[in-house]
Amino acid sequence: MDSYGTLNEVLVNLFRDILEIEEKALATSEFQDLTNNDMHVIEAIGMEQPKNMSAIAKTLSVTVGTLTIAMNSLVKKGYVTRERGQADRRVVYISLSDKGRAAFEHHARFHQEMIQSVTDRLSKEELDALTKALTVLNQWFREKEI
16 A cells, blocks of 8 residues: 555544544543543643633634533533633633543543553654654644635
């Protein structure tokens, strides 16, 4: 198989497998009510200070309206809290509840295992080349207009 065919096959399988394996990693009894999309929202909220909806939507490259649907579900499930701003009551700040923080940490461990399994098997030169190649691919996706 030529480079194009091999790369195409690897990337298609990689994208599919990451979503499938991530979903299985979430499928613990503690987090069985979370979807991959929910987890990505939780990840975008993060563990730092509360964020407003616009900042989270920008991180996820979605509209605030789309994010609101996911956010309502996460609030109802107990993973996220909403709080009105002190200076401007119109602004709503989003943060993770204790349950949300536990889910974030669970997901972070999955990512850590994934990265560690790659870095353990590659030389520094191979890791540098992989990082450069994936950065180029990521830039292409971010610049791609649908």
